[in-house]
Structure formats: C-alpha cells, structure tokens
C-alpha cells in the first residue's frame with residue numbers, strides 16, 4: 001500500500017469510529033416561573049416519561065430553527081429561544097446528543113398534539129417527574145437557574 005493510500009485508510013477508520021453525533025434539540029419553555037414538561041406517548045419503552053418538546057435536527061437545518069419548527073409541530077406554538085441550559089448530553093449510544101435552550105412563548109397556547117399530556121411545573125417540583133435519563137442533568141441545571149432547590 002502506498003503511503004497516501006495508507007494515510008487514507010487510517011482516516012477512514014477514524015471517521016468510522018467517530019461519527020458526527022446527531023443533535024436532538026429541546027426547549028425548556030418557561031411562563032410565569034413554571035416550566036412546560038411533556039409526557040411521551042410513544043414508543044412503549046418510554047411512554048409515560050417526561051421530556052422537553054423538541055426533536056431531531058434535520059440535515060442542513062440550524063439547531064434553533066429545528067427547535068422552533070418542532071414546537072410548532074408538537075405544541076402548535078411559536079417560541080423565542082433564550083439561554084442554553086446545561087451542556088450537550090450524550091444519548092444512550094453516543095451517536096446523538098441532547099441540547100436544550102430556555103424559551104418563552106410568543107404565540108399560541110401549547111396543546112398536546114403529539115404527547116400524552118402537558119404539565120406546567122414549578123422549579124421545586126421538576127425533579128419529581130420521571131424524566132428521560134438524558135434530561136436529568138439538564139433539569140438539575142434548570143432548577144438551579146430558576147432558583148429552585150436541586151439536591
């Protein structure tokens with residue numbers, strides 16, 4: 001194998017082992033000091049657990065645009081993004097990360113168009129919900145930011 005072919009082979013291995021993670025974006029929508037939590041309806045393994053509204057960023061789409069689009073699709077609302085909450089959290093397989101922003105409502109009243117239910121939750125009560133595992137560090141940061149008590 002020539003030196004350049006060998007170099008290319010090594011690069012290919014590196015790229016295969018380190019795929020660029022997919023990004024899942026979420027919105028911690030705050031109104032009157034309460035946070036909107038969403039109960040997943042599906043799939044069965046996670047139905048009944050809580051998450052932030054959001055979803056996968058499409059190829060070529062900006063994170064912020066994806067989050068605004070997902071909130072329109074899932075809740076029927078327009079949101080405005082604020083500060084990031086916490087840092088990227090690797091999801092199970094490490095081929096994706098969860099990235100969350102604080103947000104406020106600009107138009108519309110949230111409706112559970114894709115969720116089993118919605119709930120406005122006080123910061124002190126947020127950690128009582130059964131969140132998806134990746135959300136826990138973010139929810140803990142959010143509680144601190146909003147002035148609740150996170151152990």
Ligand SMILES: Nc1nc2c([nH]c(=O)n2[C@H]2C[C@H](O)[C@@H](COP(=O)(O)OP(=O)(O)OP(=O)(O)O)O2)c(=O)[nH]1
Nearest residue numbers: 024025026051052053054055056091098132134135
């Ligand atoms: N939306 C959302 N997804 C989360 C959170 N935490 C977490 O681990 N996830 C995971 C669950 C799913 O495996 C993945 C997002 O999938 P999704 O089904 O909501 O995304 P999507 O709306 O783009 O779905 P689809 O196009 O595949 O139907 O991220 C969270 O707080 N919000």
